[in-house]
Amino acid sequence: MEVCIGTNILSGRQYDAIESSLVDRCRRRDMEAFGKLVDAYQNRVFGFVRRMINNPEEAADVTQDVFVRAFQSFDRFDGRSSLRTWLFRIAYNLCIDRVRRSDRRVTEVALVEPGEEGETMEVADMRWQPEQIALDDELMGVVEEGILSMSEKLRSVLLLHDKEEMAYEEIANLLDVPIGTVKSRLFLARAHLQNVLKTYLEARA
Amino acid sequence: MKADRNFENIDAKLASSSQKAIQQVVESLPEDTLSMAWRSSLNERLIAESAAYKPRLRFSWFAAPAAGLAVAAVLAVAVFVHPPTAPNTLVKGDSRVVASAGSVEIGLLDTYRQESVSHEIVGSGPDPSAEVSHPSIADVATDSDGSEVDPESL
Numbered sequence: 099m100e101v102c103i104g105t106n107i108l109s110g111r112q113y114d115a116i117e118s119s120l121v122d123r124c125r126r127r128d129m130e131a132f133g134k135l136v137d138a139y140q141n142r143v144f145g146f147v148r149r150m151i152n153n154p155e156e157a158a159d160v161t162q163d164v165f166v167r168a169f170q171s172f173d174r175f176d177g178r179s180s181l182r183t184w185l186f187r188i189a190y191n192l193c194i195d196r197v198r199r200s201d202r203r204v205t206e207v208a209l210v211e212p213g214e215e216g217e218t219m220e221v222a223d224m225r226w227q228p229e230q231i232a233l234d235d236e237l238m239g240v241v242e243e244g245i246l247s248m249s250e251k252l253r254s255v256l257l258l259h260d261k262e263e264m265a266y267e268e269i270a271n272l273l274d275v276p277i278g279t280v281k282s283r284l285f286l287a288r289a290h291l292q293n294v295l296k297t298y299l300e301a302r303a
Numbered sequence: 304m305k306a307d308r309n310f311e312n313i314d315a316k317l318a319s320s321s322q323k324a325i326q327q328v329v330e331s332l333p334e335d336t337l338s339m340a341w342r343s344s345l346n347e348r349l350i351a352e353s354a355a356y357k358p359r360l361r362f363s364w365f366a367a368p369a370a371g372l373a374v375a376a377v378l379a380v381a382v383f384v385h386p387p388t389a390p391n392t393l394v395k396g397d398s399r400v401v402a403s404a405g406s407v408e409i410g411l412l413d414t415y416r417q418e419s420v421s422h423e424i425v426g427s428g429p430d431p432s433a434e435v436s437h438p439s440i441a442d443v444a445t446d447s448d449g450s451e452v453d454p455e456s457l
Contacts, residue, residue, distance in 0.1 A: 129353060136345065145335040158337065162345045169352055241328055260329035281313045288317075288325040295328075 117181055124172050132172075136165055139182070143189050146257055150193040152246050160196055164189045179271055186262070187272045190254055197250055237298075244294030248287055255280055256287035 123131030143164055148157035167188050168175075175184055245253055254273065258264045259280075270277045316322065 127353060129349065132349065133346075136342070140337055140342070141335055144337050145332075148335055158341055161337070162341070162348060165345060166348050166352060169349055238332065241332065245329075256329060260326045261332060263330075278313070281317060285313060285316055285322065288322045291325050291329070292321060295325075 121172075121175065121177065121181060124169075125175070127169075127172070132165075132169055135168075135181070139185055140165070142262065143185060146186065146262065147189055147193055149242070149245055149257055149261075150190075150250065150253060151196055156196070160192050161189070163192055167192070180268070182262075183264070183268050183272050186258065186264075190272065193254075194250060237295075240295065240298045241291065244291045247294065248290055252283050252287035252290065255283040256291070259284050260288075 120131050120135055124135060140161065144157060144161045147160045147164070148154055151157045151160060164185065168185060175181070179187075245256065248256070255269060258269045258272065259266070264272070266277045266280050269280045273280070
């Protein structure tokens with residue numbers, strides 16, 4: 099794993115060592131150390147929260163709440179999970195609380211068995227060639243809309259795996275669900291997004 | 304067995320080209336950035352939170368010495384209320400008692416006993432206030448008949 103902090107590209111082991119010392123300092127409520135942690139994660143956490151809550155301003159507030167909550171409860175961070183997992187767990191919980199509080203109506207996809215939908219997945223469609231599609235702003239907008247139209251369960255797994263590049267085990271630990279559930283949710287989320295894009299491309303053609 | 308097959312099945316499906324393509328699309332979504340104003344606002348909130356923890360730290364230097372003083376006070380009270388008592392009866396010649404009690408205390412007790420005994424015997428015993436005349440070196444050097452005594456012969 100390679101991680102980019104500022105202008106330095108660090109190996110996984112170097113990053114772990116830096117993170118470990120950063121965590122120790124944050125436990126002692128070192129503001130400078132916590133500032134570095136915010137620098138490293140603020141945009142990623144915001145990206146996740148913004149896609150979980152369909153309101154950028156509200157998402158910015160929730161992202162602040164994530165870091166304030168982390169600052170308050172850093173002495174309870176036991177180090178069993180990574181700092182990233184811990185931060186995203188706080189973010190996920192705050193997003194779910196916010197979504198449940200606001201009476202927002204989201205078009206959710208039905209949770210169907212992977213086998214049922216899998217049969218339609220492999221149908222060759224010449225118009226659907228993702229590697230050749232220029233990901234312009236319009237298409238990105240469609241993708242964002244497609245992500246927002248999923249249930250929170252599917253959306254969180256899709257974003258954590260495909261955007262944040264978390265492992266299945268890490269997501270299962272974060273969401274407190276079995277690995278099999280993570281995999282099936284990821285499959286369904288991608289299938290849903292594929293259907294959204296297919297519909298868009300068909301309409302455009 | 305069935306569960307294992309389901310796992311293999313879902314793994315194979317997740318590894319399909321269409322699923323991988325969607326993964327790439329999601330991965331290429333633009334990175335979100337937050338404004339400096341947002342960061343400034345967060346810093347203010349964090350400073351306010353940090354200040355809430357300060358009073359606790361302000362009294363932490365006082366806590367350790369105060370605890371030490373409290374322990375010392377408790378020990379002092381315990382010593383004054385229940386002072387350690389020396390054994391009441393001492394048997395002369397009892398080596399265990401001699402070993403357990405200090406030699407100074409035994410000396411003091413002996414002196415006290417001798418003094419009290421000397422007061423009880425009326426008319427006899429030396430008067431502690433009377434001057435005792437010690438023979439001088441010159442007296443020792445001369446015999447009763449006045450002849451010189453050879454120190455080597457003694």
